[in-house]
Amino acid sequence: MSSSVSSSLFCVFTLFFICSCYLIGAQQPYVGKTTSDCGNQHNSSSGLGYFCNGGNRSCQTYVTFRAIPKYNTVSAISTLLGADPSQVSLINSVPETTTFDTNKLVIVPVNCSCSGEFYQSNTSYVVNEGDQYSLIANELFQGLATCQAIMNQPGNPIPTGLIPGQRISVPLRCACPTKNQSDSVVNYLISYLIGKGESPQPISQRFEIDEDLLRRANSLSQQDIIFPNTTLLVPLDKPPSSSQTVEPPTPPPSPPVTPPTTTSPSKSSKKTWVYALIGALGGTAFLLVLGAIIYCRVFRKSKKKLEPALLPKSFEANEKAVDKKIEESQDFLDSLSDIAQSIKVYKFEELQLATNYFSNSNLVKGSVYKGTIKGDFAAIKKVDGDISKEINVMQKINHSNLIRLSGICFNEGFWYLVYEYAANGPLSSWIHHKRKDGMFLNWTQRIQIALDVAAGLNYLHNFATSSHVHKDVKSSNILLDSDFRAKIANFGLTRSTQGHDGQYSLTKHVVGTIGYMAPEYLENGVVSTKLDVYAFGVLLLEMLTGKAVSVLYEENKHLSDLLSAVINDEEQVGLKNFMDPSMEEKYPSEFVIFVVRIIEGCLKKNPDARAPMDEIVQLLSRTLSNSLNWELSNSSVE
Template sequence: MDFLPFLSLFLISCSSLIHAQQQYAKKTTTDCGTADNSTSVLGYSCNGLNRTCQSYLTFRSLPGYNTVSSISHLLGADPSQLSKLNSVPDNTTFELDQLVLVPVTCSCSGDYYQSNASYVVANGDGAFVIANNTFQALSTCQALLAQNGLNVSSILDAGSTITVPLRCACPTKNQIDMGVSYLLSYLVAQGEFVSAISAMFGVDTGRTLEANGLSEQDSTIYFFTTLLVPLQNPPSQTIAPPPPLASSPPPPPSTPSSNNNSSKTWVYVVVGVLGGAAAILATGGIVFFMFFRKNKRKTDPIIISAREKPNGKKLEEESKYFLDSISSIAQSLKVYTFEELQSATDNFSPSCWIKGSVYRGTINGDFAAIKKMDGDVSKEISLLNKINHFNLIRLSGVCFHDGNWYLVYEYAVNGPLSDWIYHNNGDQRFLNWTQRIQIALDVATGLNYLHSYTSPPCVHKDVQSSNVLLDSDLRARIANFGLARSTDVEGLALTRHIVGTKGYMAPEYLENGFISPKLDVYAFGVLILEILTGKEVAVLYEGGVNEHLSEILTAVLHEEDGKENLSDFMDPSLQGNYPAELAIFVARLVDSCITKDPSGRPSMDEIVQCLSRTMTTSLNWELSNSISGYPSFTQSF
């Protein structure tokens, strides 16, 4: 009987230790269809001493949410408290990607702690986009769906208001006994480690590991997640986060019970300071090399930003440095003066306007497309400068003026494909069957070059009819590489910044942010569907829900009466002038491209081979003006 008191004491002790931590979510936050109860994917457990407490979040400012008022409104915080915590005036506009501290009241809701924010759903928003893009992983798609009584296949109606449960927690009794007064939910950036984050806030690494259910042996963290940082005092903006570390993290200190905790904290602070100083020196060296050693040729990536617009002489000097830098790196590009572009476009006359910020210009007797851009254009310039393919639009020159970039492209006289395949405005332009197959083959060939012949592989990310331009021979050029993204050597990447055109974006990208060449394959399938039918994707499937898009192919792909249904499926302007069996074959190819499972989609190389054979047979059909005698293609994907 004397054993029972000791057992009770042991259980209470163990319970106290267990309640001193929350389970880190790991990678489960990116899989919206999984709610792993062994992690904190649905929220941090309501195991604290208090059911309500003062808590803190971090948020990195981004366009649309970069002021005290907009960030406070998004996260349901008090703007006066937010400005006070960050030591800024109430009307402050933060620099983009600046770390902002956000005070919130954290409360138990059922089994989990959370701070609720209200959000009005925008067009194209899904649970993953809202949780990981807009709210930067301060919520999870699983928690958002559960909070609003939805499931992973639910459609969020634009204009509706939903509740977003933000990830926060209150200290447990055990943590309070150890001096912890607050818990901060820190947004992990790519390349960051527990030790560096802890040092940033002057916290012992062992305490941070314990607060998240991690250990010295299992201390790996991922971006797309939050890390709880235990604090004795409210956080302060007097400390700035160090740049992400590119090398392995320093060895974590021993358990928090060690007598050397305070000294080890100072070690990590010193490491962080030294690392920051080294980064500053390295950055200064790079700037010096690029802008003051202009005579030396090199092939490093171009880093260009036009966010700040200095005035007068300073602007002219910066413009000259930028342009000289590009001239030495991208030797094939011509650097134009702004006066040359004004002359080419009749001072950017409305008569030269094409669309958006694009103008037609005449340079040395030849037409050119001139696009005005601001912001960071380095990715597009770097990519277009290193690729050379007939089916990819060519960048011929650049200009920098008054904080804006002007990119000069080859001119495609017949404009975007969308002007030829949509007939909403009574446009009389017409493409016959063979021309449509040739355009499809051109686009597939260009994408195959990006996927298979650039290193690392490149994903266009915005394949759509308005980004396919037609030259004088109606041959296709892929344009607009502003969203293009390089992947790793295996062709994979992950993002929480979901951007693209509604209807063309693949399910795995919308739901989980996964980027691979199969993302372009999906968009290509949608594009070919538009080419076959002459209808926009929004018309083809009202609402634009991608995973159901293939339903419109069902009648055509039905083996018994597929040909009979073609007349209702194909573009009426073709008036039946197409080989029926080939049309069904291409429809099957489309169906394989837009399957929900990326692994089930063909590669662009396979698509090129199929369309090459289809093109050859189509030419034979066109010459004979008869569908008899051409081979039957039965290859499946």
């Protein structure tokens, strides 16, 4: 009896000891991809900052920053992050006059202290034209701050109230060690900016710490994935050094494993060898049979499903196209393990339950269904065709004005894409049709939507992993969320601009929507970011007039003539006929003329003469700011 009790006490003590060891390292929840969801605070995932649960309410610590143009010197980085230039130069072992190479990892000493429930290191930033909280947090500060945390700072304006020249507070993500961590000789928690393609293992190797210690400090399991432009807390016993900012060399390939040499086998070893051979052959035969069954039951079905659409009896050539399509789907299925790193792979039964078995009552439009997954709405699109290019693009982009792909499924020859749900549907339904509910978009809402689209395109052109062209910007591909904020959708035609100097490329396969396609693309197949600029100009014209692009071309041989007539109409007699009649409220005519001039710049025949998207973002930001001020002054007068 006493032995049994002693054994039980030993097990309990052991379990307690293991849990205590875990708690020594446990500190903060990892923020994950919630950084792009600016509309929600995500307190439980440290969206507002690391929790103030350390042994001290303030401490000296460090953050990392990757040098980018304009912020690539000791002085500029120090100013941006509110640090002492002399300390930055000292910790990085460089002179204060140093200019870092782009993407060079820089260590920055900061003072971290509790502000309410969260730790933060305080700095400030002067707003430029075109800035939004998501751009400031995720691109300028690279994830050292979140848009949720910036918006939560006392005194900072609401998202639509950012005015160029205005100074805002920016809380940098930092933390101090817990008492348990300090007791286990963790003296610093470094806010490390995760780079593209990084995982916990190489990060722990960079700082020469145990990977489990790194994971425990961030409450990460072995299955959790980390993402670029987010932070990990790196627990260290001493300050970081400049040697840890050097990118580690690519590890050499593992040498081939050579079988061990054997001496003369005995009878028993011969039998063991025979048993192993039989087992290997049996296992191989089992896998072949299993593979044949899977092929017959899944991919034969998918072929049958595809044949009615792709195999007209008079065209035998189409049979090859079907076989190729199935092979491509097979190849893509084989790569789902890579996709699953950032996109959830759903079972078909899950999507059936989410959409009430794809009932008509859940059908939104075409092949898009509204679903409910874990209490949240989702848009589920059924696709018959190759989607690998779209998936590859959507894995590389992350911006609040681009629709987010959260999941994928393949079943009987069809793909199912799970997107975030945009409650107010496509922009086209708000500007081309008289709505039964009598609602309409007012002037300020339209300018905000235009700015959102421009910001999304600017991200694709200038801030994505490589410059991309959407190639299908149109009103039906712009979705509006519950706050009437715009999200660009449908990336099926999106492609990289890898070509001459990375600026443009050529294609013989011209696809897109008539009316939105730029002349150089239609005539010569030239693909560049200026395609999106041209299409954006047409979209902006639709938003002002309320007319579909087909109607605009029916009424005007050249859209430029329509714009010139408005700009040159000194008495603005034709302005009322030009504008969407659903906007019955008054709006300053000079605002309209300013936007018409932006459209005129977008529709230049020479692509080089068209304004770049970053410039358009600045112009629309100025227009939105002026419009909001005008609205405010009008409401105060009333």
